[in-house]
Amino acid sequence: MTMSFLQVRRWLLAAMLASASGAHAAPDRPQFVVTSAETLSSSSLRHLPSDNATDSLGTALKLLELNAAQQHLLTEHVHHQEGRCGGYFAFDSRREAEDFLANGRALQAMLATAGMAYNIDNQGTVEPWLLQVTEANIRATIAHLSSYQNRYYASPHGATAANWIANTWLALGGGRSDVQVELFTECSNCSTQPSVILTVQGAALPDEVIVVGAHLDSIRSGAGSEPEQFAPGADDDASGIAVITEVIRIALANGWRPQRTIKFMGYAAEEMGLRGSRAIAQNFAAIGIDVVGVLQLDMTNYRSGVSHHFHFISDRVNGPLLAFSKTLFDAYLVPRGFVHRDISCGYACSDHASWTENGFPSVMASEPGSPSNSFYPGLHTASDTLAGVGGTADASIPFAYFGLAFIGELAKTSSGTFLDGFEATTLRE
Numbered sequence: 390m391t392m393s394f395l396q397v398r399r400w401l402l403a404a405m406l407a408s409a410s411g412a413h414a415a416p417d418r419p420q421f422v423v424t425s426a427e428t429l430s431s432s433s434l435r436h437l438p439s440d441n442a443t444d445s446l447g448t449a450l451k452l453l454e455l456n457a458a459q460q461h462l463l464t465e466h467v468h469h470q471e472g473r474c475g476g477y478f479a480f481d482s483r484r485e486a487e488d489f490l491a492n493g494r495a496l497q498a499m500l501a502t503a504g505m506a507y508n509i510d511n512q513g514t515v516e517p518w519l520l521q522v523t524e525a526n527i528r529a530t531i532a533h534l535s536s537y538q539n540r541y542y543a544s545p546h547g548a549t550a551a552n553w554i555a556n557t558w559l560a561l562g563g564g565r566s567d568v569q570v571e572l573f574t575e576c577s578n579c580s581t582q583p584s585v586i587l588t589v590q591g592a593a594l595p596d597e598v599i600v601v602g603a604h605l606d607s608i609r610s611g612a613g614s615e616p617e618q619f620a621p622g623a624d625d626d627a628s629g630i631a632v633i634t635e636v637i638r639i640a641l642a643n644g645w646r647p648q649r650t651i652k653f654m655g656y657a658a659e660e661m662g663l664r665g666s667r668a669i670a671q672n673f674a675a676i677g678i679d680v681v682g683v684l685q686l687d688m689t690n691y692r693s694g695v696s697h698h699f700h701f702i703s704d705r706v707n708g709p710l711l712a713f714s715k716t717l718f719d720a721y722l723v724p725r726g727f728v729h730r731d732i733s734c735g736y737a738c739s740d741h742a743s744w745t746e747n748g749f750p751s752v753m754a755s756e757p758g759s760p761s762n763s764f765y766p767g768l769h770t771a772s773d774t775l776a777g778v779g780g781t782a783d784a785s786i787p788f789a790y791f792g793l794a795f796i797g798e799l800a801k802t803s804s805g806t807f808l809d810g811f812e813a814t815t816l817r818e
């Protein structure tokens with residue numbers, strides 16, 4: 390659905406009333422989970438009955454039914470023992486989980502050659518954008534999103550935060566007729582939390598879609614399903630949403646009109662099994678949307694005691710898109726003094742995995758962390774605050790640069806700036 394401000398507010402009210410009346414299924418119902426056999430082999434989880442499975446890559450997986458307490462046990466394990474954000478996929482029924490396994494297209498997604506030319510020829514658009522990236526804007530969005538009690542998917546706060554993101558992105562659209570904001574609610578296990586999608590319609594190749602996403606939910610390990618848990622989630626992943634918000638602001642403030650369609654996404658319920666992104670990717674695959682490139686940003690704002698600034702995730706992503714992403718980094722970030730490294734993050738580690746499993750080419754970038762941790766060690770705790778990650782958004786700046794380069798060079802610029810009802814020059818910084 391596409392919504393105006395008022396419609397967004399009406400939707401939220403309706404969702405809350407539906408929730409209060411029990412029209413939404415309880416968030417604590419059993420889930421059928423697909424995770425790696427390696428994860429399930431840990432001493433705290435190996436007692437759980439499970440069936441063996443494999444994916445299209447031959448990865449040893451487990452399929453198991455978990456009650457709410459067991460889901461939280463698994464979630465805490467992948468978050469704290471393995472230091473990962475996601476870690477598994479969750480489904481309402483065994484049938485859905487089995488279909489997901491049977492139809493998995495990860496191998497195809499990883500090896501697929503580009504259905505478009507990868508080249509760098511849009512410096513005229515991208516370079517002026519980079520000069521407009523403002524640390525204070527990114528910091529302000531992180532500060533706001535981490536000011537909610539939590540953004541837990543099954544808490545009223547989680548729906549309120551999603552609504553704020555939708556309204557903020559809608560305002561950045563400035564009423565342009567080619568910009569739409571949508572609340573994606575076709576997710577059976579996302580409780581009352583919608584995913585948020587801002588679409589900029591492509592002017593020349595509207596059927597080819599670029600996706601840039603981050604998850605909007607947060608969680609506190611050990612808090613179970615408590616709707617009032619304190620889970621500020623400043624780094625994980627308010628930072629990713631804040632980077633995307635700054636990318637949207639700059640691209641639209643300059644009146645940019647892309648050749649390809651771009652969809653910026655804030656995903657629901659990533660922390661409980663990539664639920665929002667899986668629902669969207671599966672829906673897009675089912676209706677035949679041609680997603681030609683996906684960028685996931687999960688945790689961008691923690692850098693301490695390391696010489697590099699940026700991680701590319703090297704496993705379960707598309708090879709040619711990763712190679713082109715590094716070419717983009719070399720062209721736009723290396724001259725500004727930034728350095729990247731590769732890390733792997735394992736099975737289902739964040740929302741890009743939902744796209745990979747559904748056959749779409751994806752890449753993921755994340756913060757450099759510290760010498761001892763690839764990610765902020767306070768993730769999923771009460772310490773995941775703006776102050777906890779240093780009080781500034783400096784570490785996120787290269788991610789905003791990269792996001793702008795990614796959309797500018799993948800979606801390209803349509804000839805003629807979009808000025809319909811929109812005074813681009815007055816919004817330019």
Ligand SMILES: [Zn+2]
Binds near residue numbers: 475659
């Ligand atoms: Zn995360």
